[in-house]
Amino acid sequence: MAKHKTPMLDQLESGPWPSFVSDIKQEADKRAKNPAGLDFQIPQDCPDDLLGVLELAYKDKETHWKHGGIVGVFGYGGGVIGRYCDQPEKFPGVAHFHTVRVNQPAGKYYKTDYLRGVMDIWDLRGSGLTNMHGSTGDIVLLGTTTPQLEEIFHELTHTLNTDLGGSGSNLRTPADCLGKSRCEFACYDTQALCHTLTNDYQDELHRPAFPYKFKFKFDGCPNGCVAAIARSDFSVIGTWKDDIRIDQDRVKAYVAGEFKPNAGAHAGRDWGKFDIVAEVVDRCPTKCMSYAGGKLSIDNSNCTRCMHCLNVMPAALKVGLETGATILCGAKAPILDGAQMGSMLVPFIPVEEPYDEIKEVIENIWDWWMEEGKNRERLGETMKRMGFQKLLEVTNIKAVPQHVKEPRSNPYIFFKEDEVPGGWKHDEKGYRERHMR
Amino acid sequence: MAFISSGYNPSKPMEDRITDIGPRSFEDFYPPVIKKNKGKWDYHEILKPGILVHVSETGDKVFTVRCGTARLMTVSLIREACDIADKYCGGHLRFTTRNNIEFMVDNEKTLNEMVADLSGRKFAGGSFKFPIGGTGAGISNIVHTQGWVHCHTPATDASGPVKAVMDEMFEYFQSMSLPAMVRISLACCLNMCGAVHCSDIGIVGIHRKPPIVETEILDNICEIPLAVAACPTGAIKPSKLEVEGKKVNSVVVNPERCMYCGNCYTMCPAMPLASGQGDGIVLMVGGKVSNRISMPKFSKVVVAYIPNEPPRWPTLTKTIKHIVEVYAKNAKKYERLGEWAERIGWEKFFEVCGLEFSHHCIDDFRDPAYYTWRQSTQFKFTSHVE
Numbered sequence: 001m002a003k004h005k006t007p008m009l010d011q012l013e014s015g016p017w018p019s020f021v022s023d024i025k026q027e028a029d030k031r032a033k034n035p036a037g038l039d040f041q042i043p044q045d046c047p048d049d050l051l052g053v054l055e056l057a058y059k060d061k062e063t064h065w066k067h068g069g070i071v072g073v074f075g076y077g078g079g080v081i082g083r084y085c086d087q088p089e090k091f092p093g094v095a096h097f098h099t100v101r102v103n104q105p106a107g108k109y110y111k112t113d114y115l116r117g118v119m120d121i122w123d124l125r126g127s128g129l130t131n132m133h134g135s136t137g138d139i140v141l142l143g144t145t146t147p148q149l150e151e152i153f154h155e156l157t158h159t160l161n162t163d164l165g166g167s168g169s170n171l172r173t174p175a176d177c178l179g180k181s182r183c184e185f186a187c188y189d190t191q192a193l194c195h196t197l198t199n200d201y202q203d204e205l206h207r208p209a210f211p212y213k214f215k216f217k218f219d220g221c222p223n224g225c226v227a228a229i230a231r232s233d234f235s236v237i238g239t240w241k242d243d244i245r246i247d248q249d250r251v252k253a254y255v256a257g258e259f260k261p262n263a264g265a266h267a268g269r270d271w272g273k274f275d276i277v278a279e280v281v282d283r284c285p286t287k288c289m290s291y292a293g294g295k296l297s298i299d300n301s302n303c304t305r306c307m308h309c310l311n312v313m314p315a316a317l318k319v320g321l322e323t324g325a326t327i328l329c330g331a332k333a334p335i336l337d338g339a340q341m342g343s344m345l346v347p348f349i350p351v352e353e354p355y356d357e358i359k360e361v362i363e364n365i366w367d368w369w370m371e372e373g374k375n376r377e378r379l380g381e382t383m384k385r386m387g388f389q390k391l392l393e394v395t396n397i398k399a400v401p402q403h404v405k406e407p408r409s410n411p412y413i414f415f416k417e418d419e420v421p422g423g424w425k426h427d428e429k430g431y432r433e434r435h436m437r
Numbered sequence: 438m439a440f441i442s443s444g445y446n447p448s449k450p451m452e453d454r455i456t457d458i459g460p461r462s463f464e465d466f467y468p469p470v471i472k473k474n475k476g477k478w479d480y481h482e483i484l485k486p487g488i489l490v491h492v493s494e495t496g497d498k499v500f501t502v503r504c505g506t507a508r509l510m511t512v513s514l515i516r517e518a519c520d521i522a523d524k525y526c527g528g529h530l531r532f533t534t535r536n537n538i539e540f541m542v543d544n545e546k547t548l549n550e551m552v553a554d555l556s557g558r559k560f561a562g563g564s565f566k567f568p569i570g571g572t573g574a575g576i577s578n579i580v581h582t583q584g585w586v587h588c589h590t591p592a593t594d595a596s597g598p599v600k601a602v603m604d605e606m607f608e609y610f611q612s613m614s615l616p617a618m619v620r621i622s623l624a625c626c627l628n629m630c631g632a633v634h635c636s637d638i639g640i641v642g643i644h645r646k647p648p649i650v651e652t653e654i655l656d657n658i659c660e661i662p663l664a665v666a667a668c669p670t671g672a673i674k675p676s677k678l679e680v681e682g683k684k685v686n687s688v689v690v691n692p693e694r695c696m697y698c699g700n701c702y703t704m705c706p707a708m709p710l711a712s713g714q715g716d717g718i719v720l721m722v723g724g725k726v727s728n729r730i731s732m733p734k735f736s737k738v739v740v741a742y743i744p745n746e747p748p749r750w751p752t753l754t755k756t757i758k759h760i761v762e763v764y765a766k767n768a769k770k771y772e773r774l775g776e777w778a779e780r781i782g783w784e785k786f787f788e789v790c791g792l793e794f795s796h797h798c799i800d801d802f803r804d805p806a807y808y809t810w811r812q813s814t815q816f817k818f819t820s821h822v823e
Contacts (some may be wrong), residue, residue, distance in 0.1 A: 008747055008748040009597075009748060011748045011749060012597055012600050012601070012748050012749070013560070013561075013562025013563065013564065014562065014563055014564070014604075015563075015564060015600070015601075015604030015607070016564055016565055016568060016604060016607045017505065017507070017564060017565070017568065017600055017603035017604045017607055017610075018505060018506055018507040018560070018564055018565055018566055018567075018568065018600075019507065019560055019562050019564040019600060020507040020509040020510075020586075020596045020600065021562070021600075022560035022561055022562035022564060023507065023509070023510065023511050023513075023514050023560065024509075024511060025561070025562075026511065026513060026514075026560065026561065027511035027512070027513055030513055039438060039439055039441060040438060041438065041440070041441060047511070050586070054585055054586055054594075057585035057594065058585070058594070058597070058747040058748055060713050061713035061714075061716060061745045061747065062585075062711045062712065062713050062716070063584075063585045063588060063589060063590075063591050063711055064585070065585075065587060065588060065589040066589060066706075067589050067702065067706035067709075068589065068706065074450045074451075074454075075454075075456060076456070083587065083589070097587070099587065103459060103460035104460060105460050105461050105462065105463045105465070105466055106460070106463040107463050107531065108531050108532040108533070108534075109463055109466040109467055109468075109471070109529065109530075109531040110466050110529070110530055110531060110532075111465065111466045111528055111529060112519035112522050112523050112528040112529070112530070113528065114461065114465075114466065115515060115519055115530075116516065116519055119512040119515055119516055119519075122512050123512050124441070128511050128512045128513070129509065129510075129511055129512075130509075130510055130511070130512065130515065131508055131509055131510070131583070132506065132508060132510050132515065132532055132536065133508075133532060133536065134630075135580065135582060135630040136630070142509075142586075142587055143587075147440070150445045150447065150450070151441075151442065151443040151445055152443075153445075154443040154444060154445040155443045157454075157455035157456070157458060158443070158444065158453075158455060160461070161458065161461060162458070162460055162461050163456075163457065163458050163459050163460060175534075177534065178531070180475050180476040180478075181463075181467065181471050181475050182471055182478060182491055182499065182501075182541075183478060183481075183491075184478040184479060184480055184481065184491070186476075189476070191463045195459070195460070195462060195463060198459050198460060199459040202457035202458075202459055203457070206456075206457060222727070222728035222729070223727050223728070223729060224726040224727050224728060224733070225534055226534050227534070227635065227726040228726075229635075229726055229728075229733050230634065230635035230724075230726045230733060231635075259480075259482075260482055260483075262573070262574075262771075263480070263481050263482045263483050263573070264482050264483035264484070264573065264613075265483055265572070265573030265574045265613055265618075266573065266574045266613060266770060267483065267573070267613050268486065268573075268574065268575065268612040268613035268614035268615075269574075269613075269614040269615075271770050279770065279771065283730060283771060285730050285731065305728075306728050306729050306730055307727070307728065307729050308729050308730045308771070311729060312771075314480040314481060315479065315480035333624075333628065333629035333630075333633070333634050334627055334628075334629055334634060334698075335627055335628055335629075335669070335698050335700055336667075336669040336698070336700060337669065337803070338802060338803060338805055339629075339634040339635075339735050341635075341733055341735070375663070375666070376667065376700075376704075
């Protein structure tokens, strides 16, 4: 028997897409019956009260969660977010309803025993509700009370050998695509790099010392499945330097219809027979391809590695053998200064353990940003305020034409004093000897 | 309820404490076929919507079944996913960046049994628990935020609009009939947790009223200089105001300079701005993060305001469905929504989609706005020009 009437939410139970309302109702019923005989450490009826407060939000068209609240575990400044309901008397089960962020394993692969372990903790000590996963990538456990926080942390570290993620002005939990584990396009081992840097920078992840949040994301190729280029301050995107490898027999097989173009991604509509010239050669953004006499040719020196031809014929075309990554910096969502895309900083960097070259770029950026960044200023905003040249200077990277889409169209150039003969000093006396006042 | 100790001793917090160990290694969790073939994958194909096969150089194959989820999931549902993984996948499963669950098997017999099992699992209310789809030229799961379920700054709900939109777009989740993939994302406020600003379709919650200034308590719970500095448009000024005959420190907001970003509320809880009357949704279109063919793009505002209409957001779902259908009819194969709009021109996009263009669709925020105005005589005449 539901604790609160939820006529509006009930309408979200119909339709084919998984209904979160049905799922929460099912959980509320299970907690009420408690077949496992658990001694719940937070209110047993919190899923009921969550539905109740959400129904009220649907009626008011306003949230009923209070602003902030500082809670956490001893020694950490991140990983837990305080949350309190602003109608605690009506909904006591969710009066205190904090979020715990658990650092996900790279690539989000799980064994069920681990996942069941997390669920057991959350059944006993939390609401039984999760986000799998949060936007940044963590396992997000929704809703617990302050006295449970240390207990949950103790269980996570001692029983499950895992740790909290980041929140606040620190390194946020790094995230990656699944990389070489199941993708033929991956140019480096995204999981290994993500895991290594996550562990090496635990201090930055758990103890806020930055002007604002800082995100690493790792994409294995320019397809960008983890959206690094749009939402991370430091994006490492796989690429290659040498030639695309072509298997001409398989190219012929695509043309003959033996392989499905674009891996079958367009199978739901009759687009006609695969036309390699129209669909691959003519769509190449740099027009560096040709197809004649049943043979595909690529002028690799003009290729910008957009991935289209590889995506259309993954069995016939392969990324090069000299693989590594491009690093872009400064992406973020709108507030405060408007949305920013990552800007290309390092055209090519090898990605090899122990990743010292990548760490050097990261640490140079951090040293500068921690010194110059204003409170709540993302790296992209500091870059905009101080200029791209400053970023090159602090990272000891030489300017190359690849850094810009086009050179500047204004001549308002800042020169350094040592770039001008005689510095910025004039020969005042000599000037007046040549020019009458 | 008796308190159950995990072994943590609050009087000696450092005793036996484990910290900074990071996440579990991904290598602990690989299915055997993945572990064996890592780095050796040759190519992949989509066998049916939601079902992939990856073929290794070694000749091994892994079949993946991708299932949509509501992201907001209970422990019972995750345990049910674990039961499925135990039964068919040797106890392994994974989640995608877009919050789908992927179940992997290494042979077709188990694949077919698992697909039949997954397709039959439904909630009491009738919806699927593990709908299969989300691959190729279709619509994958909507990446979204927390909304009214758990967030303190939202201007709209997240889980509700996502459920309503995905119900409406379900045929495109389970088919691959579009010109290219369409990625939909939802952010319940301008903070945009997630890559909404670079999605084919971005649903963004916005406020439309300047913050309330709770003068009587503001100075007790806020750092006034931080609240002032938080405003990107300089709309907030410090001020001494009178409350019950007493002078107190507070702030004043210039409503004409406020674009309701809520950054002041984040810094100062005495400046709330949520409003059942004012809040709603902006619809953005044409973004992408992939470098494929064209450069990554930001999404653009095509509908400046859609009211919050819980529980099923009919105007929002209708508008999105209409845009997707017009795109499906008109774009070329491989052309993303934003690439199509750029090819035909945005004025034409508004015309063929039958969307009203209002002054709100013209950018007026700082320098970037200037670069979006048309500095050319090259434009197309559409019904907008009388």
